[in-house]
Amino acid sequence: MDNKARLLMVGSLSHNHQEFVEGMQKKGWRIDTAGSLSQAEARLSEAEYAAGILFLHDSHDDLKRIELLVIRSDMEWMALLHEPEPDDPVLCKTLGNLFMAFQPEPIDVDQVDCLMQHAAAMKRLRVEERAAKPQAAEFEMVGTVPAMQKVFDTIRRVASVDAPVFISGESGTGKELAARAIHERSMRAPAPFVAVNCGALPSNLIQSELFGHEKGAFTGASQMKIGQIEAAAGGTLFLDEIGDLPLELQVNLLRFLEEKTIQRIGAVDEIHVDVRVLSATHMDLEKAIEEGRFREDLYHRLNVLQVPIPPLRERQEDIEILAKFFFDKFIEEKSMKVRGFSQEALALMRQYSWPGNIRELINRVRRAMIMCEQRLIKPIDLGLERRTLNRNVVTLEEARNHAEKEALICALRRNKHKVKKAADELGVSRVTLYRLMEKHQLARNRDASISLSSA
Structure with a gap:
């Protein structure tokens, strides 16, 4: 063998085994042994x-340890046995699930050399495949499409300053990961990162959870409690689903953002807290402001810098990269046989609309890794059968209408809903633009603008 590839031999070596090692070295292999x-x-x-x-x-x-060793090693393995044919069912199952081949004694060096060359070639293929598809990532946010590269660039930019950041995106797109990435790249990285889901807290506990309380402040307050804002002192506070925060607490949060002080429930003194606030929601806060459910002054305090996260359906090129990223992340949970995804599974994953975004992808991949009984994960293991996808297919006319509506919305927004300027940009007359707006039920003023996510 010319390339002097390295082989790892594991186990106690007898005199006969030493002769085998020497024979493989003569074939050109570099041998490392582990007893x-x-x-x-x-x-x-x-x-x-x-x-x-x-x-x-x-x-x-x-x-069990052998199974973990083989799975984590990312290479093919061969087993050497004392007996010609194993009759132990447990041993047979292990051989079938974990090893590419087995060789009984006496060992045929030429045959093993041939098998190991094939194994080395498979390893090279995997390495070349990974090199051909570099995984751009930002704190476990993985993506190579331009939209995600823009997200990564925005994260790096906003991390370098200390202003509030508002992260928008549908449920499951990874808004908390974006917040953690901002924190990890900021000067506050050594200090705490505290995440609070405003939508998951009971309304009667939110104030105590955020601001804390003194002992005896109310029934059941048997001891002093430090709130999440105070716990994040020096670091970053991430308020997820900020749109679910009750109006009465929005006033308290606004006061904290303006004065950097908090007051625990039942306390007299105010406490200065140095913390950076990041917030996120999947809802349209501008609409919530119009409906009186969210304070406009608080929105402007939170929305100094923006990081929009695109939905997974707009990142079809990243589906395979993401699936393999999470496959590697949860590799210790998988069944012994599973080695990857079938081409059919990857094709259907690219066609699926992923209404649950990254969270749904993670759940489907993890479930498939555990339940799959074959070498490669198939669509049925992911719960993605063809009949499931048919419900998401759109006609050519629907696709054209959707694209036309998005173009109108974007042009109107860029031109601050000035119809003449938007019409000039699109290369149509004002009359045509009014007709298209009526066709797609778009209002002529900014107050009734429609978000792209609902278009």
Whole structure:
């Protein structure tokens, strides 16, 4: 073998095994040996190997550790056995699920050399595939499409200043991950990051949760409690689903943003708190302001810098990258047999509309990894069958209408709803623009503007 690829051999070596090692070295392999699984784990953490060979004995004690070793190694393994044909059902299952092949003694060096060359070639293919598709990431936010590159760039920019940031996007798009990425890249990274879901707290506990309370402030307050704002001192406070915050507490939050002081329930003194506030919601806050459900002054205090997160259906090119990213992240949860995704599964994942966004993708991938009984995950393992996708198919006319409506909305917004300027930009007359606005039920004033996410 010309490329001097490295092999890892695991297990106790007898005299016959030493002869086998020497025979493989003569074939051109660089051999590292590990007498135990612990040594093998240490070797794998220190170096890259093309393939592995494991001397498998009859004991079942180490099978779980062997399984973890093989799964984590990201390479093909071959088992060497004492007996010609194993008759132990547990051992047979392990061989079938974990190893590319097995070789009984006496060992045929030429045959093993041939199998290991194939294993090394498979490893090279995987490495080249990963190199061809670099995974741009920002604190577990993965994406290569221009929309995500813009998100990453925005995160880096807003992280360098200390102003409030408003993160918008549909449920499940990863708004908290974006907030954590901002915190981790900011000067406040060594200090706490505290996340509060305003929509998950009972209305009668939100004030105490955010601002804290003194002992005896109300029935049940048996001791002093530090609120989440105070707990984030020096760091970052992330208020998720800020649109669900009750109006009476919006006043208190606004006062904190303006004066940087809080007052625990039942306290007399005010406490100065240095904390950066990030907020997010999936709802349209401008509409909530019109309906009197959200304070406009608070909205402008929170919405100094913006980070919009695109939905997954607008990132079809990232589906495969994301699926493989989460497959690797939860690899220890998978069944022994599963090695990846079938091409059919990846194709249907790209066609699916993902109403639950990244959160739904994670759930489907994790469930498939556990439940799949084959080598490759298929559409049925993900719960993505063709009949499921048919409900999401749109006609060509519907697609044209959707694109036309989006173009109108964008042009009107860019030109502050001045019809003449929007018409000039689109290359149509004012009469035509009015007709198209009426066709798509778009109002002629900014007060009734429609968000792109609902278009």
